[in-house]
Amino acid sequence: MLNIALPKGRLGEKVYAMFAKAGFECPALMENSRKLIFDNEEAGVRYFWVKPSDVAIYVERGAADIGVAGKDILLEYRPDVYELLDLNVGKCRMAVAAPAGFQDDMNRTLRVATKFSRIARDYYTSVGRDIDIIHLNGSIEIAPILGLSDVIVDIVETGTTLRENNLSVIEEIVPISARLIANKSGFKFRTEQIERLTEGLRKEVQEA
Ligand SMILES: Nc1ncnc2c1ncn2[C@@H]1O[C@H](COP(=O)(O)OP(=O)(O)OP(=O)(O)O)[C@@H](O)[C@H]1O
Ligand SMILES: O=P(O)(O)OC[C@H]1O[C@H](OP(=O)(O)OP(=O)(O)O)[C@H](O)[C@@H]1O
Numbered sequence: 076m077l078n079i080a081l082p083k084g085r086l087g088e089k090v091y092a093m094f095a096k097a098g099f100e101c102p103a104l105m106e107n108s109r110k111l112i113f114d115n116e117e118a119g120v121r122y123f124w125v126k127p128s129d130v131a132i133y134v135e136r137g138a139a140d141i142g143v144a145g146k147d148i149l150l151e152y153r154p155d156v157y158e159l160l161d162l163n164v165g166k167c168r169m170a171v172a173a174p175a176g177f178q179d180d181m182n183r184t185l186r187v188a189t190k191f192s193r194i195a196r197d198y199y200t201s202v203g204r205d206i207d208i209i210h211l212n213g214s215i216e217i218a219p220i221l222g223l224s225d226v227i228v229d230i231v232e233t234g235t236t237l238r239e240n241n242l243s244v245i246e247e248i249v250p251i252s253a254r255l256i257a258n259k260s261g262f263k264f265r266t267e268q269i270e271r272l273t274e275g276l277r278k279e280v281q282e283a
Contacts, residue, residue, distance in 0.1 A: 077120050077268050078261075080134060080142035082127035086165045086253055090143045091122070093162065097275025119268065131156065131256065140261035141269060146251045147230060151191050157257040159273050163280050165253035167232040169194055171246040174219050177226065179204075186225045188218030195228040198248050216240040 079094070081087045091104055101115040101122050114121045125133055128148055133139040135154040145165055149158065169191065179185060181204075188209040189195045199206045209224050216236055218224040227242070230251065237243060255276060262269055 076114070076116070077141065077265060077272070078139045079120060079122050080125050080130045080139035081122055082130050082143055082145075082253075083124045084127060086127060086143065086145070087124060089164050090162065090253060093164070093276055093279050094122075094272070096279055097272055099272055099275075128152075134256050134258050137258045137261055139258065140265055141255060141257045141272070143253050144256055145253055146249070147191060147194070149254060149256070150197075150249065151193050153193075154256070155259065157259060157262055158254050159257055159269070160255040160276055160280070162253040162255060162276065163283065165251070167230050167251050169228065169248040169251055170231045170244045171198075171226050171228050171248065172216075172231070172237050172242045173226040173245050174242055177219075177245065179225075186223070187228055188215050188224035188226075189228040190215060191228055194248065198228065198246075216242055 081091055099120050100118055101113050101120055104113045104122055111124045112121065123139060127145065130142040130144040131148050131152055131154040134142040134156050143162065147169055185204060185206045186209060187195050187206045188211050190212060192208050192210050195208060209218065211218060215227045215229045218227055219242065220240060226245070228248065231237060231244060255273060257269055
């Protein structure tokens, strides 16, 4: 049985549709229920729904053989997994945003609010800027409005959240998309099945 961790929410259903097309169907998954684990013994797959930011933990520790995680999660937590394929969905970017008129005062430590502390720290280290990280878990856009931070580092997709909170992108850090990841030893035991799935998904990515 191939154990597959899927991200609950906006990414998960899109991604499952790709897996089903690649021949790894599990019709029960589309049931409207609160179940979190679904098996299809015939197809040899078991799917789990987990929080998007937890997928990499399930895969790294071998509770799942493969899974799908955003590149943001891989850059932030650096799990020891194989990154097999860019699925080219869940596309967005990691960026620095600030209120209109923001000017960086190099004599002061810059206060940066973010859910992605490591990505923010790596970025500012690369440009040689001293920062103070304010780690938040959501609604990051509020921080500069309330004076909690000077700027934010966050995901931008359509840009609506920034616009509606009078912020704009001042630096792009990295483009983000969903990646197929595999547990390192699981990959050795199930190479054939995982490669068949990867190739099926690769075709869909190329045809899309
Ligand atoms: N507008 C967006 N906001 C957040 N993530 C996005 C967006 N667009 C694409 N993504 C991608 O989708 C993934 C899952 O995002 P989603 O918002 O569903 O989870 P989340 O609520 O951030 O997760 P968690 O609750 O585990 O922190 C992200 O890791 C990112 O790679
Ligand atoms: O550019 P947009 O299309 O507006 O999308 C970006 C927004 O979506 C995400 O928030 P999410 O909905 O995950 O909520 P959060 O505040 O809990 O992080 C992200 O953190 C931004 O706030």
